[in-house]
Amino acid sequence: MAFEFKFPDVGEGISEGEIVKWKVKEGDVVKQDQVLVDIETDKAIVEIPSPKAGKILKLYAKEGDTVKVGSVLVTIAEEGEAVSKKEGVKVEVKEEKEIKKKKEAKKESFGVVGALPEYEEPAKVTLITETGKKEVPKAPAIKALLAVRKLAEEKGVDLASITPTGAGGIITKEDVLHAAGEIKLTTSLVKETAKGVKIIARDYDIYGYIEKIPLKGVRKTIAKHLLEANLKTAQVTHFDEVDVTHLVEIREKEKIALEKKGIHLTFLPFIVKALIAALKQHPYLNANIDDEKEEIIIKKYYNIGIAVDTADGLIVPVVKIADKKNIEQLAAEMERLSNATRDRTIDLGDLKGGTFTITNIGTIGGLFATPIINYPEVAILLIGRIYEKEIMIEGKRQLRKIMPLSLTFDHRIVDGAEAARFTNDLKSYLEDPHKLLLELE
Numbered sequence: 001m002a003f004e005f006k007f008p009d010v011g012e013g014i015s016e017g018e019i020v021k022w023k024v025k026e027g028d029v030v031k032q033d034q035v036l037v038d039i040e041t042d043k044a045i046v047e048i049p050s051p052k053a054g055k056i057l058k059l060y061a062k063e064g065d066t067v068k069v070g071s072v073l074v075t076i077a078e079e080g081e082a083v084s085k086k087e088g089v090k091v092e093v094k095e096e097k098e099i100k101k102k103k104e105a106k107k108e109s110f111g112v113v114g115a116l117p118e119y120e121e122p123a124k125v126t127l128i129t130e131t132g133k134k135e136v137p138k139a140p141a142i143k144a145l146l147a148v149r150k151l152a153e154e155k156g157v158d159l160a161s162i163t164p165t166g167a168g169g170i171i172t173k174e175d176v177l178h179a180a181g182e183i184k185l186t187t188s189l190v191k192e193t194a195k196g197v198k199i200i201a202r203d204y205d206i207y208g209y210i211e212k213i214p215l216k217g218v219r220k221t222i223a224k225h226l227l228e229a230n231l232k233t234a235q236v237t238h239f240d241e242v243d244v245t246h247l248v249e250i251r252e253k254e255k256i257a258l259e260k261k262g263i264h265l266t267f268l269p270f271i272v273k274a275l276i277a278a279l280k281q282h283p284y285l286n287a288n289i290d291d292e293k294e295e296i297i298i299k300k301y302y303n304i305g306i307a308v309d310t311a312d313g314l315i316v317p318v319v320k321i322a323d324k325k326n327i328e329q330l331a332a333e334m335e336r337l338s339n340a341t342r343d344r345t346i347d348l349g350d351l352k353g354g355t356f357t358i359t360n361i362g363t364i365g366g367l368f369a370t371p372i373i374n375y376p377e378v379a380i381l382l383i384g385r386i387y388e389k390e391i392m393i394e395g396k397r398q399l400r401k402i403m404p405l406s407l408t409f410d411h412r413i414v415d416g417a418e419a420a421r422f423t424n425d426l427k428s429y430l431e432d433p434h435k436l437l438l439e440l441e
Helices: 090-108 146-155 174-181 217-232 245-259 268-281 329-342 416-433
Strands: 003-006 016-022 035-040 045-049 054-059 064-070 074-076 124-129 131-136 184-192 198-205 235-243 287-290 295-298 304-306 308-310 314-316 356-358 379-383 388-393 396-410
Touching: 035 074, 045 379, 054 235, 074 235, 146 174, 146 268, 235 416, 245 268, 245 396, 245 416, 268 304, 268 329, 268 379, 268 416, 304 329, 396 416
Parallel strands: 304 356, 356 379
Antiparallel strands: 003 074, 016 035, 016 064, 035 045, 054 074, 124 131, 184 198, 235 396, 287 295, 308 314, 379 396, 388 396
16 A cells, blocks of 8 residues: 655754755655655755655646655555546545535525525626616726825726735835835735635835745754843853964965865864863863753863854754864864754764864954853854064064954853853963974974
8 A cells, every 4th residue: 555654853953954856756766765855854854765666746846846754755566556637636635525415405404494595796796888788897996095095096096906915905104105106016826715815915115125034944843042142141241362373384384285185174173272271170061051950061071163164054064072082183074064964964963962163253354252151061162363563572572373252151150250261271271382383293
């Protein structure tokens, strides 16, 4: 018999996804494990394979539709089973006929009380002229307030030529102004009633058109996650600057060597190494909080999330056990994760388990910001654009490379003084990278 294949649970607490692209169509014969559809979840785009071989009888969603876990995606006819489209709609046709019969019986029946058939307004009216009677189509009734009729007269607009957008088919002032060419309308909703009457709802904008974009996919998840973080944490941001003149020199030197290996070296691997050294001295910043149990869970491992800017929104892949990797390994891993994230081919396992997050706006521009904690983590570090600044060193003005830092932390867990001490230690490693960053091979 035909098999209804439902959207499976792909893990990570995912409850819904958006159909990105169907890889099959109705009538196609598929093999077991053949990819049926690409579905975008709030984490990544996943390929959904067919659980069995057979013929695709029906697709239950269109590209762009959102489907819930457990809802039917396709009906698959097993191999050797003859299934026609007619068989798939027999019940529906039968039900429609029965409903129609009941309606007709209701109209024609007369009870003891003497119920009358429903009155239907005639589509035509009889016009009496000098030459006799003539049936002509009935003109639709024009619904408009007196002020609207007066406005239409002033603007020279024929009310009969306007499609009404008001409730109950009434012509509004905006409809008249639109017909007169004084404002623009954008259609946002068109639906048809049972009697075939179209109701059109519009948005009005005297300056131009508007666009409505559904909040879904990654953007919907980001919105929920950030709102949760703001509601459940007491966030404070600490700002500081670090002199990275020596770090810039080291990075420029080692970048050339790694480019020969096909690895692009940014400042992030160095920042991660310095960050981990500082976190080891201030463990409360490498922690999660369990609000239900009212426990602070200090992590003895270091999985660093790196926020990646994609066309769909900010996604945070995680560099696992970052403390066990040297600069070259970190650079290669970050490049791999960033590319997979932007292509939306990232594995779901690479998007979980973070203990601390870094977000970098330096490549785009800007110095400071107030990043929102990647809840339930305790803190997040934002890196600003490196710029040149004159500072006094041993009584002399020197032009130095300065990196802005913005540390947002949960004040319930970390005090301001502790956040400042953590930042100071982080700065000391970045200002003197020879302390621990000479791990290039």
